Amino acid sequence: MTRYIIRRLLQFVPVILISTLIVYALVFAMPGDPIRALAGDRPMSDAVRETLREQYNLDDPFFVQYAKYLWGIISAGDFGTTFNGRPVSDLIAQRLPVTATLALVTFVIQTIMGIIAGILAALYRDRFFDRFVQVATVTMVALPTLVIAFLMQLVFGLNLGLFPIAGINDGLISYILPALAMASVSTGILARLVRSELLDSLTSDYVRTATAKGMKRTRVVTRHGLRNSLIPAVTFIGADLASMMAGSIVVEAIFNLPGLGEQVYRSIQAQEGTVVVGIVTLFVIFFVLINLIVDILYGLLDPRIRYE
Amino acid sequence: MSEMHKAEARTAPIDSQLETSGKSEQKTEEASLLADAWRSLRRNPWFIVSAVLLLIFLTMAVFPQLFTNTDPRECLLSRSRQDPSGEFWFGTDVQGCDYYSRVIHGARNSIAIGFIVAIGTFIVAVLLGLVAGYSGGWVDALISRITDMVFAVPYILGALVLLNALQAFQAQGVREVSFVLIIFMWPTMTRLMRGSVISVVNSDFVMAARALGAGPITIMRRHILPNSLGPVIGYATVFTGIIIGAEAVLTFLGVGLQLPAISWGLQLSDARQYLQTSPHLLLFPVIFVGLTVFAFMTMGDAVRDALDPKSKK
Numbered sequence: 001m002t003r004y005i006i007r008r009l010l011q012f013v014p015v016i017l018i019s020t021l022i023v024y025a026l027v028f029a030m031p032g033d034p035i036r037a038l039a040g041d042r043p044m045s046d047a048v049r050e051t052l053r054e055q056y057n058l059d060d061p062f063f064v065q066y067a068k069y070l071w072g073i074i075s076a077g078d079f080g081t082t083f084n085g086r087p088v089s090d091l092i093a094q095r096l097p098v099t100a101t102l103a104l105v106t107f108v109i110q111t112i113m114g115i116i117a118g119i120l121a122a123l124y125r126d127r128f129f130d131r132f133v134q135v136a137t138v139t140m141v142a143l144p145t146l147v148i149a150f151l152m153q154l155v156f157g158l159n160l161g162l163f164p165i166a167g168i169n170d171g172l173i174s175y176i177l178p179a180l181a182m183a184s185v186s187t188g189i190l191a192r193l194v195r196s197e198l199l200d201s202l203t204s205d206y207v208r209t210a211t212a213k214g215m216k217r218t219r220v221v222t223r224h225g226l227r228n229s230l231i232p233a234v235t236f237i238g239a240d241l242a243s244m245m246a247g248s249i250v251v252e253a254i255f256n257l258p259g260l261g262e263q264v265y266r267s268i269q270a271q272e273g274t275v276v277v278g279i280v281t282l283f284v285i286f287f288v289l290i291n292l293i294v295d296i297l298y299g300l301l302d303p304r305i306r307y308e
Numbered sequence: 309m310s311e312m313h314k315a316e317a318r319t320a321p322i323d324s325q326l327e328t329s330g331k332s333e334q335k336t337e338e339a340s341l342l343a344d345a346w347r348s349l350r351r352n353p354w355f356i357v358s359a360v361l362l363l364i365f366l367t368m369a370v371f372p373q374l375f376t377n378t379d380p381r382e383c384l385l386s387r388s389r390q391d392p393s394g395e396f397w398f399g400t401d402v403q404g405c406d407y408y409s410r411v412i413h414g415a416r417n418s419i420a421i422g423f424i425v426a427i428g429t430f431i432v433a434v435l436l437g438l439v440a441g442y443s444g445g446w447v448d449a450l451i452s453r454i455t456d457m458v459f460a461v462p463y464i465l466g467a468l469v470l471l472n473a474l475q476a477f478q479a480q481g482v483r484e485v486s487f488v489l490i491i492f493m494w495p496t497m498t499r500l501m502r503g504s505v506i507s508v509v510n511s512d513f514v515m516a517a518r519a520l521g522a523g524p525i526t527i528m529r530r531h532i533l534p535n536s537l538g539p540v541i542g543y544a545t546v547f548t549g550i551i552i553g554a555e556a557v558l559t560f561l562g563v564g565l566q567l568p569a570i571s572w573g574l575q576l577s578d579a580r581q582y583l584q585t586s587p588h589l590l591l592f593p594v595i596f597v598g599l600t601v602f603a604f605m606t607m608g609d610a611v612r613d614a615l616d617p618k619s620k621k
Contacts, residue, residue: 015453015456015457018457019457019458019460022461022466023466023469026466026470027473138606138609142602142605142606143598143602144549144550144556144557145553146553146557146560146576146597147553147598150576151594153590154587154591154594158587165583243462246462246463246465247464249465249468249561250464250560250561253560264465264468265468268469276469283462283465284460284462287460287462288460
């Protein structure tokens with residue numbers, strides 16, 4: 001197991017290096033002079049410009065710039081500074097809680113709703129609730145987050161006035177609509193996944209044996225049926241959590257949440273490369289790490305899977 | 309959310325009951341895979357619903373004149389932001405243009421981008437997946453690692469950055485947006501194709517073909533390709549829906565299509581400022597994007613279930 005984890009971690013090094021390099025290249029190969037953009041309309045003396053260019057390593061060859069940047073992160077956790085002189089790590093620290101809260105609320109909503117809906121649909125197969133879940137999940141999976149987010153905003157925010165439609169000034173309640181929008185697609189997939197897995201295991205021999213022994217229905221379902229059918233759900237939930245960071249861009253933009261996603265979007269427009277690369281690097285590392293954890297967890301849950 | 313896991317999760321049958329009852333299959337035992345698929349599709353209500361919707365939206369994209377006679381670019385500032393009425397079914401937008409006509413004309417760009425990207429990605433994915441899955445060894449390792457690297461960059465982020473960079477050169481059109489989306493979105497389908505190829509590459513019929521002296525190209529073309537395309541075709545349809553959603557997002561964020569293009573994404577981003585006073589400006593494009601994406605995704609799911617011999621019960 002330890003050897004497997006070490007090998008996976010080693011494999012991730014090039015993946016992280018090159019995918020951040022791709023983003024770094026896209027950002028810093030952008031045409032235009034960021035220093036001139038910084039100066040705006042005011043004239044800037046050549047000496048100042050040279051100093052600034054040196055300070056941000058803009059005169060080095062591209063790969064040297066990238067290496068210096070990476071070294072800064074590894075050696076000192078230094079993600080660089082914005083053009084206003086503010087450390088990017090500072091900015092990240094300020095905005096991370098918003099995105100983390102959004103991700104957490106989303107995670108809780110989709111896990112609870114998805115699993116419960118899936119279990120009930122499987123238990124009441126072909127009854128009204130099952131039909132309802134099937135129609136609802138197909139719709140939820142097929143509607144993009146953007147559409148759900150706007151519909152939520154229009155219906156629950158504007159028409160019914162139940163929830164705030166923008167900002168985070170109302171505390172946790174202002175995260176409800178964005179989280180529902182973000183959770184929608186995954187809740188649908190999760191419910192479907194749990195339903196079909198549970199149906200499979202409920203018709204299996206070991207469940208029939210347990211029932212035949214006289215075990216109570218609830219115990220059969222929770223101990224024998226569910227246990228085996230939740231393994232694929234765990235994998236899905238993990239992988240979903242990994243990509244939630246990127247999904248936050250759209251939702252944060254629509255609901256005006258001051259999180260990392262919104263910051264990335266803003267910094268891209270302002271051509272503030274260091275911020276973009278810093279946050280995207282964070283996203284990528286997070287994505288890759290969670291996927292590793294999911295793979296390990298998968299092995300722990302399912303004894304048939306062995307890692308050499 | 310990880311596209312790969314979604315792709316896999318979507319493989320789970322939408323609804324085993326609503327599908328074919330199985331009685332008709334027993335009558336005609338020698339039906340081909342396609343005839344079988346068609347029979348089960350015809351009985352799937354989701355397929356019927358999505359097919360009707362797709363037909364409407366495709367017609368809208370190709371012949372918008374069938375739906376409206378009003379020129380979407382004929383605007384009068386004096387009638388800015390009117391509510392829906394008998395004269396203007398969807399009201400008017402900020403510039404005082406007929407909103408119904410603009411929303412109808414928005415279908416073309418979205419669906420064009422959806423098809424271009426889906427076809428482009430399909431070609432890339434099938435070629436790379438076939439070569440990687442069939443060759444194995446270092447070729448497979450190389451292709452898979454490159455796929456992993458691009459896959460680790462969230463596509464919305466990648467497209468946002470690259471489109472923003474391209475903006476400095478020229479105004480973005482359908483071509484640029486499609487190109488950028490292909491660059492960041494090929495890995496999911498490629499992985500699916502590779503997995504699908506690997507699952508058939510060791511079959512007896514492939515070995516038999518090899519034993520009979522067939523070359524690698526013949527084996528790939530005649531034996532592996534037809535047997536591994538099923539899941540990819542279904543996913544390509546779902547993927548078209550994903551792309552249409554992604555284009556709306558990118559355009560909404562300001563890096564996709566630019567004015568004076570007529571697009572649902574642009575209408576959404578304009579409408580946001582008037583959310584409180586004229587919510588209809590947001591509502592109509594949202595419904596149209598939603599229904600289009602819904603149609604493609606549901607159609608894709610239905611097609612994949614029908615093409616997958618294992619999902620038949």
